[in-house]
Every structure is written in C-alpha cells, then in structure tokens.
Amino acid sequence: MKQPTIHFVGKQQDTFVKSVQLARYLNQEHGNTIVSSTNVDPAVGDAWRILGPGMFGVKVADCLGVVLWETSREFPVYAIHSGWRGSKSGIVAKCAQELVSSGADPLNIKAYFSPSAQACCYEVGAEFMDYFGTQFVVRRNGTFYFDNIAYNVAALTDLHIQAENIQQSSVCTMCNTQFHSYRREGTSKRNVLLVEVGQASVEVTHH
Numbered sequence: 001m002k003q004p005t006i007h008f009v010g011k012q013q014d015t016f017v018k019s020v021q022l023a024r025y026l027n028q029e030h031g032n033t034i035v036s037s038t039n040v041d042p043a044v045g046d047a048w049r050i051l052g053p054g055m056f057g058v059k060v061a062d063c064l065g066v067v068l069w070e071t072s073r074e075f076p077v078y079a080i081h082s083g084w085r086g087s088k089s090g091i092v093a094k095c096a097q098e099l100v101s102s103g104a105d106p107l108n109i110k111a112y113f114s115p116s117a118q119a120c121c122y123e124v125g126a127e128f129m130d131y132f133g134t135q136f137v138v139r140r141n142g143t144f145y146f147d148n149i150a151y152n153v154a155a156l157t158d159l160h161i162q163a164e165n166i167q168q169s170s171v172c173t174m175c176n177t178q179f180h181s182y183r184r185e186g187t188s189k190r191n192v193l194l195v196e197v198g199q200a201s202v203e204v205t206h207h
C-alpha cells in the first residue's frame, strides 16, 4: 500500500524547486473548508481532500501543516493548514472525522505535524484561554504562549487516533532561521508542506 510522501520545504528549496512549482495550492483563508482534489482551480479552502494521485502543497509560515492518512488505503489523504484560526474552527478534527466517516479505523490513521510556531515562542493574548482552554496556553512571566501542536494532538487523540501514530516535528519556525517565519521576519514568503500521493499520472496523447 502506498503512503503519501511528505516534504517540508523551508528556505533551502533547491532540491524541491520543481515540486514546489508543480504542486497544486489552495487559496488559504484560515478557515475550515475542505476542498476535494477533483475540484477545478482556483479553490478557496484550508484543507485538501486528496482523492487521486498528484502533488499538493500547503503554504505555512508559523502555522501548522498537518497530513492525515490511513495506512490501509491510498485515498483519501488530507493536507491541512491550521494556524490558530484554523485550529479554533476545528479544521484538523473535521478532516479526521471525515476520514473516520469514510470508513477508516482510527487505529490505522497516521498524522504528520510540520514545523510551526511552538509554545517556546508563540506569544498570544489571554483570550486564547477562552478559545482553547487553559491547558493549551502556557503562561511564563506574565506572557501567554499557545501550544497549537498539543491542541491538535488532543483533537486527534479525542477521536481515538493513537498518539504514537502522530509524527510531530520538534522544530519551531520562530526559533529556527532555516524556515520562513511571519512572526519573526514579517515575511510574505512561505514554507511549503509538499504531499505527493500515488503515481502522478502521465498524460499520453495519441495522434
């Protein structure tokens, strides 16, 4: 059974220039809309519901990129953009619920969490305790920090996805200058979560 191939491309894009250019992207809006890969471009949304072979991209600079798939089936695969707004609107849980509804056994679901702004740096306002609960907001020296990763891990384990099946990057994009960071650099540049599924189809034209 084929599994998705996942790359997270930061500032060092040399090896992946072609893949980054070839990938399909959504017009992301920090919401919780899931778009099927069978849709015609351009599509607005923050998660791909990948139903066929191809290369799909999610652009992030501090937001969390997530991939969800089931080990016993090639499709669907979900590629998700979840900053705090997406997390607040439950986009990762929404995709996981959909995957389960489509017949996936939660015990066979795997997840990948990309580098993102982590609780070491992700400074937020006190209102985040209302949004996410006190357990996902760390308080240090009177300042609040959001743990977007822990929040989304909990969202998945609540759906009986196993913690050991969630592969989490330990890299914080705000600490690690190898990656674009909106909060550190105010940049419009983005890291790319690349998800390659199946064998990209080769179109052959007969004359």
Ligand SMILES: [Zn+2]
Residues within 6 Å of the ligand: 118, 119, 120, 121, 122, 172, 173, 174, 175, 176
């Ligand atoms: Zn950090």
